[in-house]
Amino acid sequence: MNFPQARQFLDISTQLLSCFSIGMRLNEKTKLVGSRIVLVPYEALHVPKYHKWMSSEELRQLTASELLTLDEEYQMQQSWREDNDKLTFIVLDAEAYSRDQDEIAAMVGDTNLFLHLDPDTDQQVAEAEIMIAEPSARGKGFGREAMLLMLKYAQAQSQLKLEKFEVKIDMHNTISLHLFESFQFVETRRVEVFQEVTLERPITPEWTSWLDKQVELRIETY
Secondary structure (H helix, E strand, C coil), rough: CCCCHHHHHHHHHHHHHHHHHHHHHCCCCEEECCCCEEEEEEEEHHHHHHHHHHHCCCHHHHHCCCCHHHHHHHHHHCCCCCCEEEEEEEEEEEEHHHHHHHHHEEEEEEEEEEEECCCCCCCCCEEEEEECHHHHCCCCCHHHHHHHHHHHHHCCCCHHHHCCEEECCCCCCHHHHHHHCCCEEEEEEEHHCCEEEEEEEEECCCHHHHHHCCCCCCCCCC
């Protein structure tokens, strides 16, 4: 490796470290409040209900997840807490939560961002995920609002230096595909062997202006 190559490698490594040194710790004391849902950090107390959700084969297939034991689920939650390349919130039904502040009873899903550097463009990218696990909570706009809140929050965090969002969705998951298309994400890749579609959304001034008009975000201390 010559000097220019070494310097470029060092610059890329520095960018990765500056981005990944934030991750989940950025939101460990952050609550995002919308009109119909509330987002709170993923804590150990949420694990048993989350584990129950993921016993569903349908949910595992839609989210490309593996079946874990309860102990493994606790280890995964701790990993998400400590890993610097993840940003995770539990989605709460705001109306249910307002009644008695019971987070477990109000849990309906989760939303995540996985941070990485695009090897082709050197752009800081956040891969987004949303899951509304409770059947009774679907079709109420919770997933849409939760994802809009996450996108609006993340793109405003200058520490993350994000330049693009992306999603990877099972090509049969038409609900999620339509959801992200409504957020102005555009298909960039389709892998038939994995039955997976990738959609991307560059973060531009025009798009952030559009995003600001879609949802009102209130940030509180958790």
